[in-house]
Amino acid sequence: MQAVIRLGLTGGIGSGKSTVAAMLSRHGAAVIDADAISRQTTAAGGAAIEAIRQTFGPEFITPDGALDRERMRERVFRAPESRRQLEHIVHPLVGLETARQTEAAVADGRRCIVFDVPLLVESSHWRARLDQVLVVDCRPELQIERVMQRNGLPRETVLDIMASQASRSARLRAADLVLCNDGLTLDELAMEVKQIAVRFGL
Ligand code: ADP
Secondary structure: OOOOEEEEEEEOOOOOHHHHHHHHHHOOOEEEEHHHHHHHHHOOOOOOHHHHHHHHOHHHEOOOOOEOHHHHHHHHHHOOHHHHHHHHHHHHHHHHHHHHHHHHHHHOOOOEEEEEOOOOOOOHHHHOOOOEEEEEEOOHHHHHHHHHHHHOOOHHHHHHHHHHOOOHHHHHHHOOEEEEOOOOOHHHHHHHHHHHHHHOOO
16 A cells, blocks of 8 residues: 655645645645634534533533634633633644544545644644645735735734744745745646645645
């Protein structure tokens, strides 16, 4: 049996990471979306809900059984250690679900599993579980333009989000491979992704 390649995919907001993930998926990669898994654990009926109820109280759960995000944001603002408590609940569940999806992808005979992880550079936990790291990169000004357009956000908000993420240089240092998504049309980006797909046996 051919070895499975575990490819980490990351990039700053607006770099084109999600676009690249979708393109790799079309080439047959299994894409595991860490953010989506994390959100599911706290959505209605999610695996983290019972522990959140026990730890923080029933008032943190909405009538339909989801985490009350607004209330939790306020709590974290007033009592910053709450973030850690919440992470202690959510992170192991994300780990379990990621492992489950990875096993399913391997059983399905996938050659390349792409782990779409926004905070990959910040997390030694993730880095240790990957064979290669692909970073999607572009000029910060282009990130700002794309996110303002995609999300209809003011420039300052985009700058705040960017400041909360790993720096561009830290991301580039962590990369085994950099995809420069700058000055490319979507078709040209697709060509670049195709080359990467071939390289990873897709
Ligand atoms: P991220 O997941 O990194 O935040 P996305 O993949 O959602 O970024 O891309 C941000 C926006 O920029 C999307 O609207 C996407 O369609 C657009 N985009 C990304 N790369 C290109 C490109 N090469 N040409 C044109 N638009 C692009």
